Amino acid sequence: MPAQLELHSPQVLWLLVLAPLILWQELRERRSRAVLRFPAMGVFHATGRGVRPYLVWLLPAMRLCAYCLAVIALARPQERDARVRDLSVEGIDIMIALDLSTSMEAGDFRPKNRLHVAKEVLSEFIGGRVNDRIGLVVFSGAAYTQAPLTLDYGVLREVLRQLRTRVLEDGTAIGDALTSSLNRLRDSDAKSRVVVLITDGDNNSGKISPIDAAAMAEALGIPVYTILVGKGGKVPFPAGEDLFGNTVWREAEIPINPKLLQDIADKTGGEYYQATDRESLRLGLKKVLDSLERSKLLEGGAMANLREGFHPYLLWAFALAALELCLRRTLLEVFP
Numbered sequence: 001m002p003a004q005l006e007l008h009s010p011q012v013l014w015l016l017v018l019a020p021l022i023l024w025q026e027l028r029e030r031r032s033r034a035v036l037r038f039p040a041m042g043v044f045h046a047t048g049r050g051v052r053p054y055l056v057w058l059l060p061a062m063r064l065c066a067y068c069l070a071v072i073a074l075a076r077p078q079e080r081d082a083r084v085r086d087l088s089v090e091g092i093d094i095m096i097a098l099d100l101s102t103s104m105e106a107g108d109f110r111p112k113n114r115l116h117v118a119k120e121v122l123s124e125f126i127g128g129r130v131n132d133r134i135g136l137v138v139f140s141g142a143a144y145t146q147a148p149l150t151l152d153y154g155v156l157r158e159v160l161r162q163l164r165t166r167v168l169e170d171g172t173a174i175g176d177a178l179t180s181s182l183n184r185l186r187d188s189d190a191k192s193r194v195v196v197l198i199t200d201g202d203n204n205s206g207k208i209s210p211i212d213a214a215a216m217a218e219a220l221g222i223p224v225y226t227i228l229v230g231k232g233g234k235v236p237f238p239a240g241e242d243l244f245g246n247t248v249w250r251e252a253e254i255p256i257n258p259k260l261l262q263d264i265a266d267k268t269g270g271e272y273y274q275a276t277d278r279e280s281l282r283l284g285l286k287k288v289l290d291s292l293e294r295s296k297l298l299e300g301g302a303m304a305n306l307r308e309g310f311h312p313y314l315l316w317a318f319a320l321a322a323l324e325l326c327l328r329r330t331l332l333e334v335f336p
Contacts, residue, residue, distance in 0.1 A: 175206045176207060
């Protein structure tokens, strides 16, 4: 079925009764305008008036149309889709804790490094959500909330896109990251609350131990799903650039602690996954969602999908007003 057009504020249309005042004002100005009289005006009169005097009347017509279109735009036309959206929406509150330590620059996810691939996969993950509130905590030597729980996925993906390593103090403060995430979730009224921890290393900094943070999560009933990015042993790591600007890679030993991440997941009722490439990271995030019990954030009722339609009316109103002003000061300027 086609979409139906309706007005959000139909009472604004009462302003259209003022539209004739525009024509009245134009007539009033013309009658009050000074007139210059010359002895030889009869000669000019005999040559004919031409089209310009008639085009002058387009100016008040354009102003009138611009006013009417602006009033219609203020009434906010909206298209109502025939499909009705159920408000008994299922959703989850998800805090993502993302590791930004320098070890995330390792190139075992070539041609990109670990952080680049993690950001791409997380962006796809966020873009595929509909009703889940998602927040973001970043950590290295310390943890910070980069984005609180939100449904504005566009802003969240832009924040994610701008993340870089070597901005925070280096290190891997897993305990602090979990605590910051839990602080954001503890006041949530959602039935399903979860932390997704994405890291590539072992805890080596921070004020709170990961096991203590896991105990807090257990007490709050918040499962922690841990994803270990990368593999143990020696991996390619950037060591600078050569004379031509190409990245020089060297083998570096990056310690990992899969047992710690497994213990955190087991203690909190979550799951542990290891991602060694882009696809396994994507599947890990998918499995996290598949294992969650969904909760209802909104209760009952239904709402039609509405799409704002005032934009073309407002655009044409501005265009006609600008054109009228331009013509009045140039080609159709009246003197005196």
